[in-house]
Amino acid sequence: MSVVEQRYRAVLAVLAGATVTEVAASLGVSxxxxxxxxxxxxxxxxxxxxxxxxxxxxxxxxxxxxxxxAVCELRRKHPGWGPRRIAFV
Incomplete structure (x- = not known):
């Protein structure tokens, strides 16, 4: 059974009259x-x-x-420059 099917069954149970607390406890969710x-x-x-x-x-x-x-172009032209130098330029 898929996740959507499980959630759908839980919603149907609540709409049919079961309490949210009961359904949550049976599925192990909040x-x-x-x-x-x-x-x-x-x-x-x-x-x-x-x-x-x-x-x-x-x-x-x-x-x-x-x-x-612009940053990528500077990195290609000047591979030795670090982030501080690039930010300065």
């Missing part, structure tokens, strides 16, 4: 996890029960593409 599955199922259906990426949407301190290209 009540918050089962409640989250239920909310995701109600919002998105079966697709909401699939695993989601934990990767952040953005990186606020990432350098722009232009700066990255």
């Amino acid at each position: 009540r918050q996890t089962v409640s989250g599955w239920k909310s995701r199922y109600q919002a998105s259906g079966l697709a909401g029960l699939a695993d989601r990426s934990r990767r952040p949407a953005s990186c606020p301190h990432q350098a722009s593409a232009e700066v990255e290209a």
Whole structure:
């Protein structure tokens, strides 16, 4: 049985009248996890029960593409320069 199927059965059990606590105890997960599955199922259906990426949407301190290209070019031209010299230039 796939992970989505297991989560779907847990949600169906809660919707059928079983308490979240009972379902969580039978699966060995927390009540918050089962409640989250239920909310995701109600919002998105079966697709909401699939695993989601934990990767952040953005990186606020990432350098722009232009700066990255300039640094790479400096590294190619001057392989002996370290990060302090490149930052200075």
